[in-house]
Amino acid sequence: MYAAAHVHLVCSEPLRLVGGASRCAGTVEVKHRGEWRRGVTFVHWDLGATAAVCxxxxxxxxxxxxERYDFPRSHVWYIRSDCVKNSTVTECVESRDSSSYGLEVVCSDxxxxxxxxxxVLDGASEALPQGVRVMPGSKFRVKCSVEPQFTGGSFQLLSPTVDLTQNHTLPAVNHSAHFLFSDTGPAHKGNYTCVYHLQVFDHTFSSQSHALQLNVEGQGQRRR
Known part of the structure; x- marks a missing residue:
């Protein structure tokens, strides 16, 4: 555990993570004096400093x-790790000669x-601003997908029928999963959300979609 730090860094800071499958994981690089260089520190880089970057x-x-020590030797910027917890990156960077050191950061997002x-596989449907309206008795399919980034993982579907005897977690196949529903009725009405789970870097990560609203109404049931 570590004490929470008051962080004043902002997204416009000349800071990025490179070399990972996401902009939220990789090697720390800082733009200083108009030049992007790998960041290093010679004081222990702890989770407090990592949190400031994230x-x-x-x-x-x-x-x-x-820290990592196997990078090709190149010019780097020295980051004072205690400084970044309470100041901007720009205020915490100093010139440095070439080094094979670097900093690796993984963030939760x-x-x-x-x-x-x-x-809808059979029956009538109508698009709504926040979702879809379907007729009672219809069969429909919810698709959860994610842009290719990592292989594997699973999708969990959060839905109004979560207490029913349906499988609401499926493995990701080609970065997607399909959840089938039949004999649509009032119990299916509500919000549906996909949650993607994946273990990477020895940690389990999750990411959630926006909610999609399903209305179940017959032609005579629609509000006027």
Missing amino acids: RALDCGSAVSGG LLNHPIISLS
């Missing part, structure tokens, strides 16, 4: 962070947000 990039909270969509 917040500056709007990448959630810190998962892991630390590592995964892309999944996409949720609904299609």
Whole structure:
């Protein structure tokens, strides 16, 4: 555990993570004096400093962070790790000669947000601003998908029927999963949300889609 720090970094800071599958994981690089260089520190880089970087990039909270020593030797910027917890990166950077050191950071918002969509397999449907209206008795399918980033993982569907005897967690196949529903009735009415779960870097990450609203109404039931 570590004490929470008051962080004043902002997204406009000349800071980025490179080399990872997401903008929220990778090697720390800083733009200083008009030049992007790998960041290093010769004081222990702890989760407090990692959290400052994650917040500056709007990448959630810190998962892991630390030094690496196997980079090709190149010019770097020295970051005072205690400084970044309370100041901007620009205020904490100093010139440095070449080094094979670097900093690796992983933040909690590592995964892309999944996409949720609904299609009716039989019966009438109508698109709504926040979802879909379907006729009672229809069969429909909810698709959870995510842009290719990592392989594997699973999708969990949060829905009004979560207490029913249906499988609401499926493995991701080609970055997607399909949840089938039949004999649509009042119990199916409500919000549906996809949650993508994946274990990477020895941590389990989750990312959630926006909610899609399903209305179940017959032609004579629609509000006038």
